Amino acid sequence: xxxxxxxxxxxxxxxxxxxxxxxxxxxxxxxxxxxxxxxxxxxxxxxxxxxxxxxxxxxxxxxxxxxxxxxxxxxxxxxxxxxxxxxxxxxxxxxxxxxxxxxxxxxxxxxxxxxxxxxxxxxxxxxxxxxxxxxxxxxxxxxxxxxxxxxxxxxxxxxxxxxxxxxxxxxxxxxxxxxxxxxxxxxxxxxxxxxxxxxxxxxxxxxxxxxxxxxxxxxxxxxxxxxxxxxxxxxxxxxxxxxxxxxxxxxxxxxxxxxxxxxxxxxxxxxxx
Amino acid sequence: xxxxxxxxxxxxxxxxxxxxxxxxxxxxxxxxxxxxxxxxxxxxxxxxxxxxxxxxxxxxxxxxxxxxxxxxxxxxxxxxxxxxxxxxxxxxxxxxxxxxxxxxxxxxxxxxxxxxxxxxxxxxxxxxxxxxxxxxxxxxxxxxxxxxxxxxxxxxxxxxxxxxxxxxxxxxxxxxxxxxxxxxxxxxxxxxxxxxxxxxxxxxxxxxxxxxxxxxxxxxxxxxxxxxxxxxxxxxxxxxxxxxxxx
Ligand SMILES: Nc1ncnc2c1ncn2[C@@H]1O[C@H](COP(=O)(O)OP(=O)(O)OP(=O)(O)O)[C@@H](O)[C@H]1O
Ligand SMILES: [Mg+2]
Numbered sequence: 001x002x003x004x005x006x007x008x009x010x011x012x013x014x015x016x017x018x019x020x021x022x023x024x025x026x027x028x029x030x031x032x033x034x035x036x037x038x039x040x041x042x043x044x045x046x047x048x049x050x051x052x053x054x055x056x057x058x059x060x061x062x063x064x065x066x067x068x069x070x071x072x073x074x075x076x077x078x079x080x081x082x083x084x085x086x087x088x089x090x091x092x093x094x095x096x097x098x099x100x101x102x103x104x105x106x107x108x109x110x111x112x113x114x115x116x117x118x119x120x121x122x123x124x125x126x127x128x129x130x131x132x133x134x135x136x137x138x139x140x141x142x143x144x145x146x147x148x149x150x151x152x153x154x155x156x157x158x159x160x161x162x163x164x165x166x167x168x169x170x171x172x173x174x175x176x177x178x179x180x181x182x183x184x185x186x187x188x189x190x191x192x193x194x195x196x197x198x199x200x201x202x203x204x205x206x207x208x209x210x211x212x213x214x215x216x217x218x219x220x221x222x223x224x225x226x227x228x229x230x231x232x233x234x235x236x237x238x239x240x241x242x243x244x245x246x247x248x249x250x251x252x253x254x255x256x257x258x259x260x261x262x263x264x265x266x267x268x269x270x271x272x273x
Numbered sequence: 274x275x276x277x278x279x280x281x282x283x284x285x286x287x288x289x290x291x292x293x294x295x296x297x298x299x300x301x302x303x304x305x306x307x308x309x310x311x312x313x314x315x316x317x318x319x320x321x322x323x324x325x326x327x328x329x330x331x332x333x334x335x336x337x338x339x340x341x342x343x344x345x346x347x348x349x350x351x352x353x354x355x356x357x358x359x360x361x362x363x364x365x366x367x368x369x370x371x372x373x374x375x376x377x378x379x380x381x382x383x384x385x386x387x388x389x390x391x392x393x394x395x396x397x398x399x400x401x402x403x404x405x406x407x408x409x410x411x412x413x414x415x416x417x418x419x420x421x422x423x424x425x426x427x428x429x430x431x432x433x434x435x436x437x438x439x440x441x442x443x444x445x446x447x448x449x450x451x452x453x454x455x456x457x458x459x460x461x462x463x464x465x466x467x468x469x470x471x472x473x474x475x476x477x478x479x480x481x482x483x484x485x486x487x488x489x490x491x492x493x494x495x496x497x498x499x500x501x502x503x504x505x506x507x508x509x510x511x512x513x514x515x516x517x518x519x520x
């Protein structure tokens with residue numbers, strides 16, 4: 001095992017994976033409590049169009065995916081506000097459109113298919129040095145932004161009306177959170193792929209929420225669970241020769257299930273009384 | 274000093290009129306009961322004062338400024354209607370919930386720092402929830418949650434407090450001690466209070482001003498005069514509108 005960590009590719013995967021996992025887990029707690037959990041799924045599908053576009057135009061796919069996901073996340077916020085659509089409807093519209101455009105682009109340039117597959121299913125062990133530094137930089141930016149706006153995000157998530165009455169610019173924070181989610185999801189896509197990235201957003205957060213009595217603890221627990229799952233998943237992937245993405249997601253779920261069972265045995269769920 | 278002034282304020286939700294030509298002044302030291310039947314526009318009126326809704330016409334001033342230009346939100350405490358519809362699975366602790374409101378005063382620091390923590394503790398003690406700081410908000414009873422929301426409205430030491438039916442779902446004993454608390458804050462600390470209520474009993478006991486709303490401002494004045502007024506007899510006559518109700 002020691003010798004394995006000498007491999008550059010593994011160090012890179014672990015480093016990028018840990019940063020991205022923490023960003024996903026922290027944002028996940030806010031998104032889950034806002035009942036926006038499926039935004040992860042939706043934006044990942046939208047990012048698929050960006051990846052295909054990047055490959056098609058010979059741009060860095062990660063950068064193209066970022067641009068498309070961020071633009072769409074803002075469009076979703078606007079659509080929600082202006083058209084009075086429910087959040088999940090707006091997400092549904094954009095995510096299927098994104099997937100459709102991705103498929104069109106992919107079919108127009110047949111040679112891309114192999115690389116596109118790596119984005120669908122994730123291939124963190126193949127992550128390139130440039131992407132590692134980009135990922136770490138962006139994940140760190142996301143975390144710092146959340147830290148700076150943490151109290152405001154918490155207030156808005158808990159009670160929008162009172163937050164507005166306290167003079168907080170709620171729609172600006174909504175847009176900021178969506179942009180952060182878009183960036184994070186595109187990064188998460190590098191780790192577990194488009195099809196599984198929602199898991200990194202939702203499952204650690206849901207697991208952390210099982211055991212937390214304060215918001216701060218929920219965030220911390222979610223981050224620890226995500227990091228453990230990424231590290232454990234990479235180890236499992238090497239030991240058993242299975243895809244890292246699937247191993248990471250299965251581990252996330254195992255932790256969630258364990259915490260759920262412990263809590264169910266231990267005490268009455270909140271609000272049941 | 275006038276803390277709130279409304280001049281000719283009207284409001285309609287997509288064509289349907291809700292408020293018509295409201296003129297209302299709230300002075301420092303007022304303990305104002307805002308009463309009126311369901312759908313008469315009480316909640317809407319408070320939201321207009323707080324700048325959460327823009328009136329269709331008329332002028333609003335809070336601390337002498339239009340809400341859009343006002344920035345010292347820490348001077349205002351607000352407990353919205355149905356504040357207690359808390360997601361039981363939301364993991365916030367009571368301290369975290371109360372501390373949120375400190376953002377109104379300091380956007381960056383919020384509830385961080387020793388002084389902020391002391392203020393949170395003091396606000397919780399004021400409402401008799403001193404021992405519950407670490408408890409999870411979702412695990413408290415409805416009445417306890419309501420007290421926490423009142424603590425949150427008080428934590429910035431506001432000059433004016435808006436309470437939208439704060440005692441819905443609160444037991445009689447807690448209600449009585451809650452109104453005593455409000456009376457004390459009003460008398461001893463000069464806190465101005467605007468209380469939306471359907472409980473005519475409280476109107477006759479603690480408040481010193483009454484505003485009676487039914488799209489228009491039907492009555493506004495001293496509470497003693499109100500008890501002798503035609504508006505009051507109307508209210509009593511239509512007592513079915515005034516018993517507290519479920520939402
Ligand atoms: N979001 C909305 N969209 C359309 N109409 C609304 C909306 N909110 C309130 N109304 C209408 O505005 C009117 C006034 O509502 P408001 O909530 O201010 O009444 P209220 O006096 O607070 O009533 P209650 O005692 O039931 O709380 C009602 O007729 C209601 O139907
Ligand atoms: Mg109301």
